[in-house]
Every structure is written in C-alpha cells, then in structure tokens.
Amino acid sequence: MPIDIKIKKGLTLKLKGEAENSIEQAQKSKTVALRPSNFHSLVPKMVLKEGAKLNAGDEVFFSKYSDKTRVVSPVSGTLREIKRGAKRKILSVIIEADDEMSYKDFGIMDPLKSDSSEVKDRIFSTGLGVFLNQRPYNIPAEAEDTPKAIYISAYDTAPLSADYEFILKDKAEFFQNGINALTKLTGGKVYLGVDKQSASFLKDIENVELITISGPHPAGNVGTLIHETEPMNRGERVWTINPEDVAIIGEQFKTGKYNAERTVVVTGSAAKHRKYFKTIIGAEVSSILKDHDDNSRIISGNVLTGEKIEEDGYINYFSNTLTVIPEGNEYRMFGWIPFKDNDIHSASKTSLSWLFPNKKYEVNTNLNGEERALVVTGEMEEMMPLDIMPMQLIKACMAGDIEKMENLGIYEVVPEDFALVEYTNTSKIEAQSIIRNGLDIMITEVG
Amino acid sequence: MNWIRQKIDQIKEPFEPGNKLEKYRPAINALDTFLFVPDHTTKKGAHIRDAVDLKRTMITVVLALIPALLFGMWNTGYQHFTQLGENPGILEAFLHGAYKVVPMIVVSYAVGLGLEFAFAIMRGHEVNEGYLVTGLLIPMIMPVDIPLWMVALSVIFAVLIGKEAFGGTGMNILNPALTARAFAYFAYPTYMSGNKVWVSEASNIDSISGETILGSLSANNEITYSSAEMLTGVIPGSIAETSVLCIAAGALILVLSKVGDWRIILSGILGAAAMALLLNALPSFGVEGNGMTNFAWYNHLIVGGFAFGIVFMATDPVSAAQTLRGKWVYGALIGVIAIIIRTLNPAYPEGIMLSILLLNVFAPTIDHYVIEGNIKKRKKRLETKTVKTA
Numbered sequence: 035m036p037i038d039i040k041i042k043k044g045l046t047l048k049l050k051g052e053a054e055n056s057i058e059q060a061q062k063s064k065t066v067a068l069r070p071s072n073f074h075s076l077v078p079k080m081v082l083k084e085g086a087k088l089n090a091g092d093e094v095f096f097s098k099y100s101d102k103t104r105v106v107s108p109v110s111g112t113l114r115e116i117k118r119g120a121k122r123k124i125l126s127v128i129i130e131a132d133d134e135m136s137y138k139d140f141g142i143m144d145p146l147k148s149d150s151s152e153v154k155d156r157i158f159s160t161g162l163g164v165f166l167n168q169r170p171y172n173i174p175a176e177a178e179d180t181p182k183a184i185y186i187s188a189y190d191t192a193p194l195s196a197d198y199e200f201i202l203k204d205k206a207e208f209f210q211n212g213i214n215a216l217t218k219l220t221g222g223k224v225y226l227g228v229d230k231q232s233a234s235f236l237k238d239i240e241n242v243e244l245i246t247i248s249g250p251h252p253a254g255n256v257g258t259l260i261h262e263t264e265p266m267n268r269g270e271r272v273w274t275i276n277p278e279d280v281a282i283i284g285e286q287f288k289t290g291k292y293n294a295e296r297t298v299v300v301t302g303s304a305a306k307h308r309k310y311f312k313t314i315i316g317a318e319v320s321s322i323l324k325d326h327d328d329n330s331r332i333i334s335g336n337v338l339t340g341e342k343i344e345e346d347g348y349i350n351y352f353s354n355t356l357t358v359i360p361e362g363n364e365y366r367m368f369g370w371i372p373f374k375d376n377d378i379h380s381a382s383k384t385s386l387s388w389l390f391p392n393k394k395y396e397v398n399t400n401l402n403g404e405e406r407a408l409v410v411t412g413e414m415e416e417m418m419p420l421d422i423m424p425m426q427l428i429k430a431c432m433a434g435d436i437e438k439m440e441n442l443g444i445y446e447v448v449p450e451d452f453a454l455v456e457y458t459n460t461s462k463i464e465a466q467s468i469i470r471n472g473l474d475i476m477i478t479e480v481g
Numbered sequence: 482m483n484w485i486r487q488k489i490d491q492i493k494e495p496f497e498p499g500n501k502l503e504k505y506r507p508a509i510n511a512l513d514t515f516l517f518v519p520d521h522t523t524k525k526g527a528h529i530r531d532a533v534d535l536k537r538t539m540i541t542v543v544l545a546l547i548p549a550l551l552f553g554m555w556n557t558g559y560q561h562f563t564q565l566g567e568n569p570g571i572l573e574a575f576l577h578g579a580y581k582v583v584p585m586i587v588v589s590y591a592v593g594l595g596l597e598f599a600f601a602i603m604r605g606h607e608v609n610e611g612y613l614v615t616g617l618l619i620p621m622i623m624p625v626d627i628p629l630w631m632v633a634l635s636v637i638f639a640v641l642i643g644k645e646a647f648g649g650t651g652m653n654i655l656n657p658a659l660t661a662r663a664f665a666y667f668a669y670p671t672y673m674s675g676n677k678v679w680v681s682e683a684s685n686i687d688s689i690s691g692e693t694i695l696g697s698l699s700a701n702n703e704i705t706y707s708s709a710e711m712l713t714g715v716i717p718g719s720i721a722e723t724s725v726l727c728i729a730a731g732a733l734i735l736v737l738s739k740v741g742d743w744r745i746i747l748s749g750i751l752g753a754a755a756m757a758l759l760l761n762a763l764p765s766f767g768v769e770g771n772g773m774t775n776f777a778w779y780n781h782l783i784v785g786g787f788a789f790g791i792v793f794m795a796t797d798p799v800s801a802a803q804t805l806r807g808k809w810v811y812g813a814l815i816g817v818i819a820i821i822i823r824t825l826n827p828a829y830p831e832g833i834m835l836s837i838l839l840l841n842v843f844a845p846t847i848d849h850y851v852i853e854g855n856i857k858k859r860k861k862r863l864e865t866k867t868v869k870t871a
Contacts, residue, residue: 267863331528338527359529362522365486369518370536372544372738380532383738384541387532399522403534404514406609407651410538411803412742423855425803441856449526456527460538461651466526 036237038230039262041249043419045381045454047193049337050396051303051359055200057310060298062131063317066109067348068094069126073164074470075173075477076103078124086113091138091292093161094127102177106161108294108315110136126348131314137291145215145287153218162286164351165279166219169260169272170445171473181273183222183264186213188236188277189229189247191254192336192453194301196354198277199234200310201297205281206235212284216275217241227259251338252419257451261420266446276352298322298349298356302337303396304330305358319347319356326358331399333357338453339466362400369402378402381458382413403462410460417454422447424455428465431472436479439472448473489513507601511608539610541740545731546617546721546793552714553721554578557625560717561681578625581681582720585620585632592633593619596640600649609650611657611799615639618658618793621721622786622834623665624678631669635661655841656800659790659834666834674830679717693718695785695823698772699830711783722789725782732792741796744805745812749791750782752816757781760824773824787819790833800841804851811847815840 070078078095082088089110097103109131117125140160145153157163158177166175166184175181188198202209216224223243228236230246237244245263247253256274266272278297286292294315300308306325313322319332323345326332333340334350337357341350349356369375376386379395387393414424422443430438449466456465495502496509513519514536523530558574558581569577593616601608619636643660644653666673676692677684694716697704706716714724722728735741757778763770782788795801795815802811815836822832829835 265862267859267866331522333528337529340528342525342528357528363520365517365520367485367517369532370515370534370540372537372541375532378532382531382533382538382740384537384740385532397529399528400518400530401521401523402518402530402532403536404519404521404607406535406607407649409535409609409611409651409799410740411798411801412805412808413739415805421855421858423804423852426852441859442852443855443859453527457529458531458533460531460533460535462530462534464524464526 036244036246037225037263039227039245039247039249039253039259041247041253041258041419043416044250044252045417045458046191046250047337047379047397047457048392048394049193049303050394051194051301051305051308051357053194053299053301053308053310055197055310057200057297057312060311060313060317060322063109063314063321065114065128065130065318066107066314066316067126067128067318068105068107068316069348069351070095070105070124072351073097073103073105073174075171075474076164078105078127080116080124080127082113084113084116087111088113088129089136089138090294091140091160091286094129095124097174100176100178102158103163103174104158104161105164106292108292129316137293140286140290140292142290143287145211145218148218150218153215156287157215157219157283160286160292162279162283162292165283166273166275169257169266169274169448171477172448173477175273179271181220181222181271183260183272184216184220184224185227185256185259185272185274186216186225186242186277186280187227187247187254187256187259187274189227189254190336190355191247191251192338193251194355194357195336196297196299196310198354199229199232199236201278201299201354202281203235205278205285206239208281208284208288209277210239210241210284211288212280212282213239213241215283215287216280219273222264225259225263227254227256229254249419252451252454255450257446257448258419261446265421268440268445270445276354278354279352296349296354298354300356300358302330302333302356302358304360305356313349315351316348319343319345319349322349322356323358327360329361329363330358331361333359337397338457339450360396360398362398362402364400366400381417382460401462403460405463406461408461408463413458413460414455414465417458418451420446420451422451424452424465427472428452428455428463428468431468431475434472434475436475439476440480444469444472444476486517489516505602507605507607508598511598511601536610538740539613541738542614542735542793543617545734545738545741546614546621548727548730549721549724549789550582550617550621551575552724552727553621554582556714556716556723557581557681557720559715560679564680564683565686577681581625582620584629585623585627585720586617588629588632589619589636590616592636593640596637596645600645604649606649611650612640615657615661619661622658622662622719622789624673625681625720626678626684627665627669627672631665631672634668635665638664651799653799654845655838656794656797658797659794659838659841662834663838679719693785693830695773695830698776699827701772708777708780708783711780716784719786719789722786725788728788728792735792735796741792742798742801742808744808745796745801745815746791748809748812749795749816752813753782753787753791753820754778754816756817756820760820771824773830776824781820781823785823785831786833790819790837791815794833794837795840800844802844802847802851804848806854807844807847807851811840811844814843 304327452465558577562569639661760774819836
C-alpha cells in the first residue's frame with residue numbers, strides 16, 4: 035500500500051501558456067556550460083585546462099572541499115573557455131561540442147548484484163553524485179554520508195512545470211535501474227512521490243516506497259514528502275534527486291555511457307513554440323527557445339523558484355522547465371485600489387480574483403507594489419503545509435539567530451518551500467533569499 | 482495616461498539618485514506610488530507576485546471604517562440638535578458633524594503624515610502606509626469637542642513614542658491610535674471623560690447633558706436608552722464608536738477580505754460575553770453587584786467602544802498576537818478584561834482601550850508560548866528518535 039499524502043494548505047496557480055504534450059529533438063547545442071553556481075556552496079577546482087579535449091563523462095571540475103563531488107562533461111568536445119569573475123571565481127566552463135558525440139566507457143554494472151560500496155563509489159567517481167542533493171541545506175551530497183532516506187518527487191505541482199510522467203515514459207527501464215542503484219546508497223528507504231490521480235507506470239516501479247500525492251502546490255515538493263513521512267531532525271541527512279537524473283544514473287549503469295540528455299518543457303505565455311524538447315544538460319537557451327515575445331523574462335525553472343537567464347545564456351543544470359513570461363516593467367495607474375485590476379491573481383481577498391477559481395492568468399514579473407515592513411500576519415501560514423511557523427522562522431533568519439532557527443525547524447526547509455510565501459506576502463519580502471541566507475549561516479556555524 | 486507618467490518622471494528627476502534632492506526621494510515616491518503602482522520587477526526567487534500590497538490592505542481597512550465614520554458625523558449633529566430640542570434634517574445633522582469632525586481628520590493626517598514623511602526621509606526608507614488607517618482612527622475615537630491642538634499633540638505622541646521610537650511600522654508594541662487616545666485621556670482628562678464632552682457643544686450650552694450609557698451606569702443612574710438605540714448607535718459617545726450596525730458592516734468587510742482576523746473578533750466577543758454573563762449571574766450567588774455588573778450581557782457587547790475596539794483596534798496585526806492560536810487567547814482576554822475594567826473599576830467606565838493596550842503588551846508573551854509549543858514538538862521528536870536508536 036502506498037503512503038497517501040493529502041495537503042490542504044497551499045495554492046495551485048493556474049497560468050496561461052501551458053505546453054502541448056509533444057516531444058521534439060532540439061537543435062544541437064553548439065556549446066554547453068557548466069556553472070558552479072548551479073551547485074550551491076560548491077567551490078570548483080578545475081581538472082582540465084582551456085583547449086583540452088574531452089569525452090562525455092570526463093571530469094571537468096570537482097569540489098575543493100570534497101574531491102568525490104565531481105562534475106563531468108555532458109558532451110564530448112573541447113573545453114573552450116573558463117569564465118571567471120571577481121577574485122578569479124569561476125563563473126562558468128564553456129565546452130564546445132563535437133559534431134559526433136563520443137563517450138567515456140564506464141563499463142556495465144548491475145546495481146542489484148553489486149555491493150553498496152561499489153555502487154556508491156561508481157556513482158560518485160563518475161560524476162553522478164552531483165545529481166544528489168543533501169538535506170538539510172540543499173547542497174550537493176557528500177560521498178562520505180549515508181542518508182537515512184532518499185526522496186524523489188515525480189509530481190511537480192508548481193505552475194507550468196514539466197510532467198515527469200511524460201518525460202520518463204520512454205525511459206522507464208533506465209529509471210527503474212537508477213532506483214535500484216539508489217537503494218544501495220541508503221540504509222533506509224527510497225521514496226517516490228507520484229500524482230494520486232494518474233494511473234501511470236510510475237506506480238509500478240519496484241524497490242521504492244510509493245507516496246501518492248494530492249492537494250495544491252507545494253504538495254509535490256520533496257520537502258513536503260519528507261515532512262509527511264520522516265521529518266528531518268538535527269544531525270540527520272536525507273538526499274533528494276530529480277526523476278530524470280535517476281534515469282541518467284540508470285542508463286549509465288546499464289550501458290556504461292554517460293548520456294546527459296535533458297528533456298526540457300518550454301512554457302509560459304511569452305514563449306511561441308511550447309512543447310517538450312530533448313536537449314543536453316547545460317545546453318544553450320537558443321537551442322530550445324526558438325521564438326519569444328520581446329520584453330520577456332526567460333526563467334530556467336518554474337515561475338516560483340527558477341533562475342533568471344539571458345537569451346544567450348545556458349539552462350540550469352537541474353531544471354526540466356524553461357518558462358518565458360512578459361516582463362512587468364510598466365506602471366499601473368491606481369493599481370493599489372482594492373478590487374481593481376482583478377485580472378492579476380491574488381490569493382488575498384482584496385481582489386475579486388478569488389471568485390474565479392478556474393480562470394487562467396497571464397502573469398508578468400511586476401512586483402505589484404513595493405517592499406514594506408512585515409505587517410500582515412496569518413497569510414504566510416495559509417501557504418505553509420509543513421508544521422513550520424513561517425513568519426517566525428523568516429524573522430529568525432533575518433536576525434541570524436542560530437538557536438532560534440534550529441528550534442523553529444530550519445533543517446526541514448529549503449528555499450523552494452517558501453516560494454508561495456514569497457509570492458503571496460503583502461510586504462513583498464524575498465522569503466526564499468532570506469531562508470537561503472539562514473541556511474548558509476547554519477552551514478558555516480553548525481555545518 | 483502616458484503624458485501624466487512622463488510629467489511625473491519629469492518632476493521626479495531632481496530626486497533621482499545622484500541628483501541634489503535625492504534625500505527627499507521617499508517623500509516624492511510616496512506621492513507617486515499613490516498614482517501609479519511602480520514598474521519594479523522581481524529580481525530572483527519567485528518571479529511573479531500577488532496583486533496585494535500594503536497600500537491595498539490599508540485602503541481596505543479605510544473602506545471598512547467609512548460606514549462608521551459617516552454615521553458618526555451624522556450622529557454628532559443629531560445628538561447636538563436633539564438635545565437642544567430641535568429636530569434636524571439628515572443633511573443638517575450631517576453637516577454639523579462634518580464641520581466638527583473633518584478638521585480633526587485633516588489635523589490628524591497632516592500632523593501624522595508629516596511626521597511619517599520626515600522619518601522616512603531621515604531614515605532613508607519608503608513611507609509606510611500604516612498611518613492611513615491610524616490617522617483616520619484617531620479622530621474617530623475622540624470625543625467630538627476635543628480641541629484640535631490636543632488631537633495634534635496626541636498624534637505626535639502616538640507616532641513618536643508609540644511607533645517610531647520602536648523602529649517604525651511593523652515594530653511597534655502598542656496600537657498607535659489607542660496610544661494617541663490614552664495619551665489624551667490621561668493628559669487632558671477633563672476633555673476626555675465626564676458627562677459634558679460626548680455631545681457637540683455640551684460644555685457651552687447648559688441644556689445639553691451628554692452622558693454616555695456607561696457613564697450613567699457607573700454613576701448608578703437610570704439609563705434611558707433601549708438596546709435598539711445602542712445597536713443603531715443614536716446615543717452619545719466618541720465620534721464613531723456608537724453604531725454597532727455600521728461597525729458590523731466594517732467588520733464584514735475586514736473579515737471577508739481577510740484583512741482583519743476573524744479569530745480575534747470572535748474570541749473577543751465570546752470572552753466579553755462570557756465575563757458579562759458571569760457578572761450577571763452574581764445575584765444568584767448571593768452577591769448584590771452594581772448597576773454595571775447587572776447590565777445585561779448582550780447590552781455590554783453593543784454599548785460603548787467595545788465593538789469598535791474589538792473590530793478595528795484589536796485586529797491591528799502588528800500589535801496583536803501573530804500566531805494563529807495566540808490570536809484566540811489574545812482576543813478572548815481582551816474581551817474578558819474589557820468587561821472587568823468596565824464593571825469592577827469605578828474610575829474607568831469604559832475598559833476596552835486599556836484592555837487592548839494591556840493585551841498589546843502581553844501579545845508577544847502569548848506568542849512566545851505558542852512558538853514554544855512548536856519548538857517542544859520538534860525537540861520531542863528528536864528525543865524519541867535518539868532513544869530509539871540508542
């Protein structure tokens with residue numbers, strides 16, 4: 035029997051610009067970029083120099099503080115440029131892709147018939163380890179740890195986000211193999227969250243503890259799954275991983291090749307060709323985004339948590355979604371009058387938008403106000419299904435009060451759990467950044 | 482619309498960073514943002530934002546105050562003329578009231594917003610909208626004949642000592658509007674209490690006696706008003722506190738728009754009703770009680786400033802308890818203590834002001850215990866876990 039999770043608090047935003055359910059091979063990305071900033075807190079040490087030739091799967095850089103956390107090249111080609119910023123900090127590593135892809139051969143391994151130390155060693159030594167994220171703190175997993183459980187959410191409830199069922203339907207075998215490998219990494223269970231409504235193959239995946247999810251966003255967040263099954267305590271470690279990355283691991287074990295294929299759904303009202311594209315990790319945005327409105331924002335990820343990128347930039351290492359929405363850099367006359375401009379969604383009842391629960395909204399990036407002191411109470415709680423006191427935790431993070439943060443459950447949350455709080459709060463505070471800063475303080479002070 | 486925008490941008494130019502009037506930017510921004518929601522966009526994190534902002538929230542409260550304010554203006558005139566034995570028309574009564582009340586509102590806003598702007602410029606932050614509500618509340622809870630300079634002084638005290646001394650909007654411990662009233666109450670008691678201040682011109686014209694119901698009760702006098710009159714509010718009192726019906730309309734706006742927390746309002750009413758019921762029952766325990774304790778519990782709820790206080794003052798989110806459970810306790814205690822002060826303390830015939838201020842002070846303590854509950858749960862989980870693994 036699967037574990038059933040039903041969430042009441044939260045908000046499912048219905049937005050215009052959904053993608054059609056069809057998939058297409060993307061135009062080949064001439065270059066790919068590996069950006070250390072995609073792996074929070076990782077300080078890269080380069081293995082290769084500019085001009086070096088490499089195969090798909092060759093190590094490019096590793097973490098200065100944990101040499102088993104390695105990032106490998108998703109393509110074969112030439113390391114063209116190491117872009118550096120202030121204090122020679124590495125911003126990105128640009129690799130020019132060959133026309134014909136050649137792979138480094140890692141050999142075949144059956145995870146179920148192998149020792150857990152062999153499986154773990156293989157995952158971390160071949161650069162698959164960076165797919166695993168550690169909770170608390172949302173940072174790359176460390177090879178030395180043994181997590182008490184591993185969580186995968188194959189149901190993204192965020193607005194306009196990718197449908198993992200659709201992405202994985204041709205990769206079911208690899209996905210299962212990846213799960214088999216993951217079971218060797220933990221002494222506990224591997225949890226897989228799926229949409230309760232769907233009758234997909236994901237419900238038949240073996241060697242996992244199945245969780246069926248229903249309710250509004252953030253029901254599908256891994257944080258919600260963890261909280262409802264085995265809530266984090268101080269000193270514990272849990273790993274999380276995205277579903278498509280599980281399939282990449284599975285494929286690498288099965289074929290010996292690191293096939294860094296990334297399926298990205300292009301969505302959002304300002305994007306023209308909205309569908310799924312098969313491309314490669316770290317690909318150029320232009321390889322999948324053909325045409326979009328002027329004055330729009332490109333987000334690698336969903337509208338609540340994604341990363342803002344430029345037209346000539348590269349997609350986020352982890353994200354399966356590329357959202358394009360109009361920029362909101364325009365003035366709106368008397369927009370503060372209650373019950374005016376009801377075409378802009380509001381979770382509060384000072385707009386009439388709540389009368390139309392099924393309406394789809396076209397959103398833009400306008401702040402719809404200015405940042406103010408925290409005045410309104412009670413609204414954050416409505417967006418927080420976890421047993422966390424959101425406003426108190428945010429204030430503790432702002433104050434940098436370590437004891438209070440710990441007491442109020444900082445280990446149980448990551449920034450994305452506060453995305454809806456950030457979206458709805460009247461004072462327009464950047465809740466996710468505040469939580470991220472709080473977590474960073476905990477990393478340096480507590481570790 | 483575009484040309485208005487261009488004109489404003491032109492006016493704002495000397496205030497932009499790097500130009501000589503940069504310091505006064507918050508002031509000009511505050512004016513500008515009342516015309517236009519600015520073109521600011523999100524930078525990271527959630528790329529989209531809800532339509533609500535603090536301006537909208539505060540204006541909703543102002544909207545909720547309008548019924549009680551308009552009624553209060555009419556009632557001011559009505560009380561004045563009927564006490565003189567005249568029978569005024571609606572317009573006549575309203576105009577008399579407006580003549581008395583509008584200058585108070587103007588003074589309150591001018592002085593208060595002036596201070597807010599000054600602090601925003603001094604501290605280099607944007608002007609917070611909270612005073613839009615406070616500035617309207619202050620005249621609404623004053624006796625009608627209070628001199629304007631006292632209104633101004635109360636406002637200065639409330640903004641300086643009640644709010645800015647604690648760090649400004651969002652940081653204050655006491656409700657600023659009630660701080661203003663408490664200041665006036667203790668600094669100028671003769672203008673704020675007794676039986677000559679509640680009806681316009683009562684102190685100048687002998688034939689007018691404007692005792693409030695609670696005043697008469699505490700003096701053990703007979704009261705001549707019916708429950709229906711208390712409900713509609715055709716009685717003497719502070720400007721906008723009398724009409725429970727108009728306040729209920731405001732409460733409805735606050736609760737439906739979720740700007741005011743229904744938990745506080747409901748628990749406050751329940752708390753007051755329970756306390757009043759208990760006091761009503763005193764005679765059956767063999768205790769005689771007085772006029773105040775024997776005043777029917779339902780009348781306690783609709784007389785004096787109780788309704789206005791619990792709807793518009795107790796729900797101020799900054800000074801109230803901030804946790805959901807804390808709000809229940811906070812509201813209930815306000816109700817209970819308001820009735821206790823009313824009935825058992827002969828010096829103060831009305832207790833809601835002091836009751837809310839008292840609970841404002843204790844709200845952080847209430848929250849502390851609610852938060853401790855959450856913390857203990859987490860600690861317990863860790864302990865059971867450690868015991869299991871050990």
